[in-house]
Amino acid sequence: MENIVKVFKGTGFSSLSAQEIEILENHLFCIDGKGMIVKRLAPSDSSYQSTLQAAKDEQKLIELKEGQYLLPGFIDLHIHAPQWAQSGTALDIPLYQWLNTYTFPLEAKFEDTAFAKKVYAHLVDTLLANGTTTGLYFATVHEEASYLLADICARKGQRGLVGKVVMDDAEQNPADYRDEDTESALADTERFIQRVKALQAETVQGVYPVVTPRFVPCCTDEALAGLGKLAEKYDVHVTSHCSESDWEHGYVKERFGKHDTQVLNDFGLLRDKSVMAHCNFLSDADAATFKETGTAIAHCPISNAYFANSVIPIKQFHEQGVEVGLGTDLSGGYDPSVYSAIRQAVISSRMLEDGVDTKKAPEERGTDHSRITVKEAFYFATVGGGESVRLPIGRLAEQYAFDAQVIDTTVAQASMPIFDENEPLEDIFQKLLYLTKRENIVSVWVQGKQINE
């Protein structure tokens, strides 16, 4: 017990594969001083009783109550942090118009670090309270405010992967919201990487700099090439948007005669730690490039319903071997909860499989083999997200960080419809995914540390 600082006792759920969950009934989760799960014991294990007794004796035991369950913390692979200030608004116009009339003017305001601090602190608290223990963020073009976001994640204990956004093309971006020029975009990005790497050393959970060209239409060829070189030089994560909508996919094809995937790959931006948002219009060849380069898809089902003009065949891409995680895409997606993204991922996939036009015969209406189950969506929100960013997160398993959320099904404001004492845990798991509200998430842990005490 020497190296163990806490022992959790309770029932948890963790993915084994996209199709299969582990039901960890009354397990012990032993956490070391670095916040890692170093031992996981089932009641049938020979050292279970002695470990439980020692944890009690040494006052290291944290026992879940009746009606409480443990899930891995969620990983949100696509969040526009500044857009939190406009969440839930302006979703009735197309992407291009939404960017230019609402989003860029809002993001321009983040030059003011006092405003940025207010919005970012509120956002990180909100995400943690909703069970998001790791977030991959786009900040804005401003280096200082972007660093502030990383600092807020560091101090509040969330694992943040943060990008200073690059938008350097003077022809394509508003005069009051873009990088001054290509050289300064690259210099700011390099300094940002160095500063966040230094900050990382001060945290237990980790904060990480991310190379972040907003999307191909905002960037010059020189910036894209320079960012590819920086990603290689510092071996950092890369994120962007890829083949999101008819307009955006069409723009890139016209400018380069190629799909986004090939353009990003030619500039060295599809790498082992790259995460590309949306990807609705990927061809099979594009998907093969994702697989070869180790690039993951951040699937953003809510935002896609507004801006992507399509439903992505996510099951097929995943079966082709592409890594997939989930994103809320605040504020193209209005809801900060990854639970909502899980639910919408399932719903959208069902509509893709069945089709929507009842004037067509059933056999012509939909796309076969498209639906995903709630277990698959849970896998994307946990294991898929963790693997996409190459971190040991997303499972309640040994050698993984203890990032977890305790769900209480009995809280008065949001009690769940569980009436049978012997309800199978498999069914409880599904209720947790479909019915959990913020009120049910009674504690959140990142790297072994409780965040919302």
Ligand SMILES: Nc1nc2[nH]cnc2c(=O)[nH]1
């Ligand atoms: N959904 C979405 N797509 C984008 N493409 C470029 N910027 C954005 C953005 O902020 N949101």
